[in-house]
Amino acid sequence: MKQIPSKRDVLAFLADNPTQTSKRDIARAFGIKGAARVDLKALLREMEAEGTLTKRRASYREPGKLPPVSVIEVTGSDADGDLLARPLEWAEDTDPPVILLALRASDPALGSGDRLLARLTATPGEAHAYQGRMIRRIGTNPQRILGVFRAASEGGRVMPIDKGSDKQWTIAAGATNGARDGELVEAEQTGPKGRMGLPKARILTRLGDPTSARAVSLIAIHQHGIPDHFPDEVVAQADAAKPASMNKRKDLRDLPLLTIDPADARDRDDAVLVQRDGDGFVIWVAIADVAHYVTSGSALDVEARKRGNSTYFPDRVVPMLPDTLSGDLCSLHEHVDRACLAVEMHIDADGTKISHQFHRGMMRSVASLSYEQAQAARDGSPDAQTAPLVDDVIAPLYDAYDALRRARETRQPLDLDLPERRIELDDDGKVTAVNHKERMDAHRLIEEFMVLANVCAAETLIAKKTPLLFRVHEEPSPEKLDALREVADSAGLTLAKGQVLRTATLNRLLAAAAGTDSAELINIATLRSMTQAYYHPENFGHFGLALRAYAHFTSPIRRYSDLIVHRALITAHGWGKDGLSPWDIEHLDATAKAISDTERRSMTAERDTTDRYLAAFLADRVGTEIGGRIAGIARFGVFVKLDGTGADAMIPMRNLGAEYFHYDAETQTLMGSDSGTVIGLGQRATVRLTEAVPTTGGLLADLIELDGATLPRGPSKGRSKPGKRRVGPAKAKAAKTARKVSRIRKAKR
Template sequence: MEQMPSKPQIVQWLADNPGLTSKRDIAKAFGIKGSALRIELKRMLRELEGEGTLVKQHRNFRDPDALPPVSLLAVLAPDADGDLFASPLEWTGDGDAPRILIVTKSGDPAMGAGDRILVRLEPVGGKDYAYEARLIRKLGSNPLKLLGIFRAESEGGRIVPVDKKADKEWRVMRDGTMDARDGELVEAEQAGPKRMGLPTARITARLGDPSGPRAISLIAIHQHGIPDQFPDKVVAEADAAQPAPMAKREDLRDMPLVTIDPVDARDRDDAVLAMLDTDPANPGGHVIWVAIADVAHYVRPGSQLDREAKKRGNSSYFPDRVVPMLPDTLSGDLCSLHENVDRACMAVRMVLDAHGRKISHRFTRGMMRSVASLSYAQVQSAIDGNPDAVTEPLLDVLRPLYAAYAALKLARAERQPLDLDLPERKIILSDEGTVLSVDYYQRFDAHKVIEEFMILANVATAEELVRMKTPLLFRVHEEPSPEKLQALREVAEASGFVLAKGQVLKTSHLNKLLAQAADTEFNELMNITTLRSMTQAYYNPQNFGHFGLALRNYAHFTSPIRRYSDLIVHRALIAAHRWGDDGLTADDIAELGDTAKQISDTERRSMIAERDTTDRYLAAYLADRVGASFEGRVSGVQRFGLFVKLNDSGADGLVPIRSVGREFFHFDADAQTLMGADTGLTIGIGQRVTVRLTEAVPVTGGLILELLEIEDRALPRGPTPRGRGGPRKPGAAAAKSRAIKRKVVRRRK
């Protein structure tokens, strides 16, 4: 080419050839040779860069409003249609970052929200996205997101993480603050590579005043990535739903089914009925009906509702709010078994013998009408002889429930499921969201009636689907690992109890251990330690049994409004019995393994978020009592300190090891103890302690405590360590002192 190209020609060529962006590529394309022409090209490129028409990265030039052909992206959550999109991590354009569709091929690894990927981009036109991305390499998940309090400074600011485990603050440059105000709760992500000093972040969302009413649960929701807004398409699909027709359903509307729930329940997904069995071949037997909301009728496989429900996995419950799995149109209305309205249901009729053993069951898809929506306290009061205007006409319905439960207790005693006694604490909030008190949930026999009925229905469901050879998701709970069992045994022996060795572990063995501790000061300790020795229950297409319940076959059937696992099980029943076209599909079956992992993960996510929220509420409750003393028990021991559970509130606080005396403490991981090098003082799980609250941080849920007494004795003070020598052996000073005393005695003789 004899003439130099114009600036527009250079820009157009770069747009048409995104893979050729160096100065050498441009010179070769336009036939530019000789030092004079190359100097002129360099000048033109510098002018284009100065004008903002091109941006230079390393030795390459490109349009700032275009992405390089090989780019680094962050994967976004799937949209309502299930498509996977991503956002560029290095966007320098003036407008919004372009929308990028990820086009996957067979063999690509699974990708989820937050993953970082290296891709090859292809521009597309005429669509609602600008690029299609094809994976080159997955760079891994992106855990470097944080939630914290923004502290404004002249050159930007800092973010103080709300996670009490975080050990450093993050620096925010001026252009990454999103105009956040000092003290505001913000969501942020890492910006740029790790370097020495404070890591750098950019704010991605402003969440308002962290001390505002009900902000505590909002922190947990955002911190753990729990979706709390339904996409428009999901809401539209729910709003368009109509009550299920009778069609071929079995008519159960004349049966006096009742729902029994907490007094503040928003959804009612199970109803029950019991009666004596009139079959002379089953003297003293009972018939139990359990009817469950037919969510599968409304949430069809592959629908917008289905995709969103699967993504959420379950509802999440906080002291001040619920993040539901389904929109309120369904969870609080059409699916909920409200009294005196027709509701579609899946029901099972179970026949028990006089000893509470199930001898048969039958499933049906029906239409029911609850005769009453009752609370646990209301039912218990009626059975105890104090019925109200609602329950008095229903005594003939309620009494058979307890009679059937009495039989089920016989079967339970024979089966010996794990019998833990761990009272659940309830946080009482004011209308403004502040903590008024911490109390225990009242637990009645009415709770146990419903629990046993639901367990029985879940067993019948698993047995039915196994019999019909239909794929399903089992609820699996495996036995403790040998390591956790040994740790439990050591705590038991230290407390004066026995857990036998050399035999196949059964729940009955653990129940005998709990019975030994039942009327002692170690009751709560042994219950907590036994619970901690258990493995985490999860979902799996394969059946490994349920150790804790001592059951061979177990599946979740009874709560499809709030658990996706139950919806899958309902679909399996529909497919097995050919009750409609809304049963388990071939795609559902192919994805059962992935679904099991997904909903097991979301369940754990909700549990952690709910626990973190409780910790923060308890820290807020105790914040104005800093300096006060509390009784508690050692609930955990680590090298860096010990955890203490306070008796009154159930809050857990940390006693840092640096504040425990003035001696070095040796940590025994196997025995879960700390032993003083000078005094020989041994601190272990379960010991009674008195502590002083020195710090309470509501935004993180952290409580810092000072140890004052152990087992009613003041904390001994070892000598201040001197010199540079290593720590003494445990109890060395005490042993040396005893040896000196023995020598003195011998000489005197």
């Protein structure tokens, strides 16, 4: 075991290495490993208590010294006209040190009050303590706020829409950008607090009516607390990143790897290649090496973990990483060298994996294709970009996919058929159409390759006994299966009881519903019966994919879980010092919970945004009749999934007619007390849209027809109310309702 360094040794190391100030850096410098780290930690705490060291976040430095990169504020100029500055963060009892700015000819003109991120160099013996060189002006990354503008006699204020926030910003008369009272605006800070105690700001964008379509996603971002502004330190760290070198990487640049993504993709984090190998194939999946740039404990890492994932809206993306990384250095653009983690997977002619091996390499994409381009090339209509790639690059991809598809049919993962909606917006953010995204073999090909790569990551880390985060999906609960069974019964289908549940069982139900009027309902009900997937350090399997072990490896640009898996692979293979840190391992449970929560937060925000966009789109159709299908029954009303948009409109009980409807939770039906009309899941319905509220996404409707027949309206004197029900008659009526429902189901069969 290495001897613990003396306090003088520690101080000397920090003085000589101002950028290596974390406990891990100190331990590495003195060769401290294992249990000796406890003694080092005790030494650092003792020095901190004595005042010979100060701790800033996860790093140590001598008291009275600034970190090599700091946020500073220009205070004015000296007698020679040189600009001076002070640190914005200074916790010592002494006066803050003076910083002399050494400006380049290319640097912008600066004045008192300007804030900078600067690289500092100590200047012993000079009148100033440090010399500073500007990295970037903080003004180019100011804090932003979304709020409602309230006009005043001169300028006005921005009132935040964030829940629980009462912070207001003052807007000078010349900084309103023409905003009118009551408009939703986006503003950015321009200065510190003024004489009224409010920070100064200027209005960047007028978004008009807070209830308009253009404001929808911005409101969701703020209501759900999704961070949409990167701190200065994070942006500076991303801006300072440089392309990775070949250092100990496998050279994959001669492999014709390519990316296939949506046509409007801004980032490309996965590339693929297939090589024929006798009757089988070698499938390569290369993923951007994000771990090289986002190291454990860094400002970038802290922010990425806080966000957990990128969040996608119809009109914008809130990314997990700054665009410098996600759109450039970690994006596998064509014809440029990019660092990657790649997995080489050998499969046989039936799609069974024979072996796999991971590499840390350097690749160069030969093409960045859209799904439509790749599919057109496969279908015999290549363009100028894909024509040279058809035979040697594109055709093998599809041949390997055919083999994997055969293996998939044997494995029987859950085969849901739920077309994804695509909301199309014009330049003003108004919904112009709601369509279903086309699903092509190009999409399925990439999905199958990614699933296989994720399986390989999990298997490798299990074999090497390296901590990781699994993607866990547990089987449905008995209660949810009973609910699905009721929906199936209402559609004249059967989901048998008393057998071990497998995805193949559910696939048989889905196959039986395919091509019928109940197909969409059964798919939705099956999805709702599933438990929600989550992240966990322990492996509980993935029910939906019918896999024993599964981990997310393929999207570290937009999912923090994948970044943890990348670090685990780096640690497991001994590829460098940027793998899992002791902190990562110690906090795996907390990280799993945190990113599972942020994933749900994003899903909720995305769903709320979709609902609001659909409500805005349908607002012009209030009063018109729309077809749909009964998709939900509750004590308070009925939900109808509308044709075309897939939006859910609610019909409150009071809108069902003049009679009283008895709710049966077991059969998921409503029965009219006077007419005997039974409303059940899956029935065709025609509704009249009565209300569409974009601010909430709420849709209300009246029920006009049920299975093509006009709904009986009950007694003409008004809605009848249920009398006081005696137990005996109540049971008899329930039995009668059940018999009637049974007859209806048999008739449907």
